[in-house]
Amino acid sequence: MSQILEIIGCKYPIIQGPIGALNNPKMVAAVSEAGAFGMLALGYATDLEAVKTSVAQIKDLTDKPFGANLMIAMNPNNEALLEILAEAGVKAVTTSAGSPKRIYPKIKELGMKGLQVALAAAHAVKAADVGVDAVVVSGTESGGLRTNGPECTNMILIPTVCDMVDVPVVAAGGISERRGYRAALALGAQGVQIGTAFLASEESPASQAWKEAILGCGDAGTIRLPVGGMGMRTIINPKLSELLAAGADLNQEYNLMYAPQAWTDGDFDLFPAGAGQVSALIKEIKPIKDIIAEMVA
Ligand SMILES: Cc1cc2nc3c(=O)[nH]c(=O)nc-3n(C[C@H](O)[C@H](O)[C@H](O)COP(=O)(O)O)c2cc1C
Known part of the structure; x- marks a missing residue:
């Protein structure tokens, strides 16, 4: 079994890309039921009771593993969110939008695994040095928050990062079907993160x-x-x-x-x-x- 499958605990090395504006337990459960890793987007979550309710709803709909995304610099509630997730049996989270340095001790203390999102090779290396369990490497083709400056495509970024870090790499960006999935694995990624394709799915609550x-x-x-x-x-x-x-x-x-x-x-x-x-x-x-x-x- 690949290291990524051990971390996320599901059938396929496919992670639901969190979308801050779409937080839907039914969609998370649909992803998990289909054998991938459903992901609650908690980047901007401030209402802890609402998060507990969402987590309970997912658990009512599936007994398969799911995770959550925390946006490090955006949310002062991350430690409380991690405690809620750990209590509910969530084993892995992704972290993005900030340095992983301060949040990873808490993730480890709770016995969870963490995958840090990196938009550039230098950030992936820094994250690996901090002790994250995996990096989600997101090339410029990806949807979501990006930088304003120079960026690289996954065709270059994935093998570059694979050569530079010892932790497993997940490719995020540009993948919606078999060809992209296989290409990401061929470039050295152990898994993929899918944003836009799930956003446009039948179960997505997007307008x-x-x-x-x-x-x-x-x-x-x-x-x-x-x-x-x-x-x-x-x-x-x-x-x-x-x-x-x-x-x-x-x-x-x-x-x-x-x-x-x-x-x-x-x-x-x-x-x-x-x-x-x-x-x-x-x-x-x-x-x-x-x-x-x-x-x-
Ligand atoms: C509209 C939109 C919002 C997003 N919001 C988040 C977010 O809240 N947190 C995060 O880590 N990534 C966010 N992302 C990035 C996705 O999780 C995922 O990594 C990315 O969409 C992958 O690229 P793809 O769209 O080509 O599949 C967002 C993406 C989109 C399209």
Whole structure:
């Protein structure tokens, strides 16, 4: 059994990419029931009772393993969240958006495993030095929060990191089907993390407008939108296209705070739909178990 399967404890080395704006126990359970690692997105979770309820709902729906994502720099509640998760029997979490240095002692103390998300090789090496159990390496094609600066594709980043760290590597970004899954494993990753493809799945609570934006997105259909010193990969819609052509200061035009509302309402003029470049490969809305079955076939 691979080290990653030992850490996440499920049938396939496939992790649900957490999406902060979509926190849905049914979807997490659907991923776990299909043999992958369902993931509760707790990056912005402040209501601890609501988290306990979500965890209990997942456990009512599946007895298979699931995890949770904590965004390190975004949330002062991470230690309390870890205690809730450990109490519920969660064995592994992913951590992102911050240095793993301070949170990993708590993860270890609770007997859990932790996978740190890294957007660049240097960060993966630092995380491995801190003692994380695995790194989730996320190339520039990925959906979600990015940097504003130079970035690398997974085709280069995965083998680079595999050569530099001793811990197992999970590839995040650009994977929605069998070809990408196999490519990631061929590049040296032991597993994959899937964001956009599950976001556009049948069980996803994302708005229909959000899913349709993904289905309609072509290979040059996304950019890293600069937001407050970071980047967020979004789908280019007519308004964003006009702003790009006019050379507008996108940082002034959009505020990341409005993203969850915009994505829920399908109001992409308020904030463009978040998604990865892999949107270009997603042509229909499918059940999660079909996406996973096709991937591992
Ligand atoms: C809209 C959106 C929101 C995301 N939010 C989070 C988050 O809250 N925490 C996190 O660690 N990753 C987040 N991600 C990244 C995903 O978990 C995953 O790593 C990424 O989407 C993988 O790339 P893919 O979209 O090509 O599959 C987000 C991704 C998207 C598309």
